[in-house]
Amino acid sequence: MPLDHLVLGLQRALDRLVRRLRLGAAPVPDRRRLLIVQIDGLSKAVLEEAIARGRAPFLARLVRQRGYRMAPMNVGLPTSTPAFQMAAMYGVRPDIPGFHYHDKRRRTDIYFPRGGDAAHVEATQAAGRIGIVRDGGTYGCVFTGGAASNLLTFARLKRPSGAGLLRTISMVFVLAWVLLKGSIVSVIELTRALLRAAADPFSVSTMGWKWLAIKIVISVWLRELFTLAAAHDLYAGVSRIYVNYLDYDVAAHAWGPRHRRALRALRRVDASVHRLWRVLRRVPEYRYDLYVLSDHGQATCRSYRRITGGPPLEEALFDEFFDPSSEPRAAAVEGKGQRIASGLKAYRSHRAPGLFQRFVNYLERDFPRLLGETPESRERAGIRVISAGPNAFVYFLDSPEPLTLEDIEKRFPALATAVSAAPGIGIVLIRSASGPLCFWRGRRYALDELRAGPFANRADVERVAEGIRDLMAMRSAGDLVIYGTAAEGGDVSFISEIGAHAGPSPDEMQTFIIYPRGATVPSPITHPTQLYPYFMRYQEAG
Ligand SMILES: [Zn+2]
Numbered sequence: 001m002p003l004d005h006l007v008l009g010l011q012r013a014l015d016r017l018v019r020r021l022r023l024g025a026a027p028v029p030d031r032r033r034l035l036i037v038q039i040d041g042l043s044k045a046v047l048e049e050a051i052a053r054g055r056a057p058f059l060a061r062l063v064r065q066r067g068y069r070m071a072p073m074n075v076g077l078p079t080s081t082p083a084f085q086m087a088a089m090y091g092v093r094p095d096i097p098g099f100h101y102h103d104k105r106r107r108t109d110i111y112f113p114r115g116g117d118a119a120h121v122e123a124t125q126a127a128g129r130i131g132i133v134r135d136g137g138t139y140g141c142v143f144t145g146g147a148a149s150n151l152l153t154f155a156r157l158k159r160p161s162g163a164g165l166l167r168t169i170s171m172v173f174v175l176a177w178v179l180l181k182g183s184i185v186s187v188i189e190l191t192r193a194l195l196r197a198a199a200d201p202f203s204v205s206t207m208g209w210k211w212l213a214i215k216i217v218i219s220v221w222l223r224e225l226f227t228l229a230a231a232h233d234l235y236a237g238v239s240r241i242y243v244n245y246l247d248y249d250v251a252a253h254a255w256g257p258r259h260r261r262a263l264r265a266l267r268r269v270d271a272s273v274h275r276l277w278r279v280l281r282r283v284p285e286y287r288y289d290l291y292v293l294s295d296h297g298q299a300t301c302r303s304y305r306r307i308t309g310g311p312p313l314e315e316a317l318f319d320e321f322f323d324p325s326s327e328p329r330a331a332a333v334e335g336k337g338q339r340i341a342s343g344l345k346a347y348r349s350h351r352a353p354g355l356f357q358r359f360v361n362y363l364e365r366d367f368p369r370l371l372g373e374t375p376e377s378r379e380r381a382g383i384r385v386i387s388a389g390p391n392a393f394v395y396f397l398d399s400p401e402p403l404t405l406e407d408i409e410k411r412f413p414a415l416a417t418a419v420s421a422a423p424g425i426g427i428v429l430i431r432s433a434s435g436p437l438c439f440w441r442g443r444r445y446a447l448d449e450l451r452a453g454p455f456a457n458r459a460d461v462e463r464v465a466e467g468i469r470d471l472m473a474m475r476s477a478g479d480l481v482i483y484g485t486a487a488e489g490g491d492v493s494f495i496s497e498i499g500a501h502a503g504p505s506p507d508e509m510q511t512f513i514i515y516p517r518g519a520t521v522p523s524p525i526t527h528p529t530q531l532y533p534y535f536m537r538y539q540e541a542g
Pocket of ligand 1: 250
């Protein structure tokens, strides 16, 4: 398409100009530099299928013709971006049990898209450690990793930093370009959609329009911004850069990890990695090493509410187990007046069968938010329940410390057994005097018995057991941790999404790292903490 050629031509001209600006004194090409590209949410299995079917042509070329290697990586539990990045960036086994959880001691929820929560977690859990991106650039990540420049990183959303006037000027220049190109591509996408709608008014659903909006924000604007910001840093010789592309993850949540729309998003990310590669080739004197990796994969899930036909899990648990006597709709809404940043969850699909149902869903789902409650949580009678995805947490608030099976059974005899046998529920994890236990379909399994239960046929059952051990060692993990993984009939998510992650299914846990020939990455990688000492070597002299 001619406009694309024009845009690409303009972009090449910009690349040259930014390079000429050179942002102050050119750095000495003394050591190897680090570029990490994260493709959020992409499992090894989906990447391999995409490569085989021509959906990731640049990554295919990298591995087949450019001498790059691909190694498997097991990311541990929970399979969630903040847990992965805390481990990889700082080398710590974090206390981050999910994307949304409760801190009993501080009496507050942590919800990553909310301003300040990521910064707090990074400040407290990475305390005193040097991050792998120290003094570098981080784009699209949950944490800064110690970067000096971190446009749109959750942890610094409110106060982006950056040093030097020239740097600022050239960033403004880059932003102006993103503005121009983003506008052009947005208009193209919108025009295409309007033409499609004019040709066939019934072809474009509400979901289609919603998706168009998501695509324009995430896949045009953010991806352009991240690519240009990273390209800008590459020309400047910034020693360490970590860029995370969210497109595929968001599309896979909305449509499923193997849906054509998710694979198209992956194709666009592949093109962006290719652009960064071309920039790398223009600055060979900086000796950049490129790594492409993923933080977790996704599992295709069914919705909990569709299976039970009832209220969401955070309500159902009260109705069925904790507080069956009280009026189901008389939920005490705990209004803290927290303003909820419109997080990624807000982009997720709300699939509902009919107009009336949609209206009811709207009232049920969004009314508590208007009153200041964080999404997908309920608190009643000293018990707080949070649904974070295919995982949910139950907290008994009268004790600031995590409770064991023995403590819980005193209050609610045989609770874990009963919950694990309920429809739409997979496994239930709980601490006990003899270590973490896993309940599945009404039966109890110690971690060395998982192969006899929910994880039969898993070659990596040891990794699953280790993940569960790590997860239940986190003090912020719920007193009960409930997963939809391994539910009767397939995996289940407790929020509205088709692709989900946080759980231990193979596609969620098994990702990859693509690395240059000659690099000796740890092998096997059984936890992202192993990446920390490896990437820290880029901070040693020589
Ligand atoms: Zn995600």
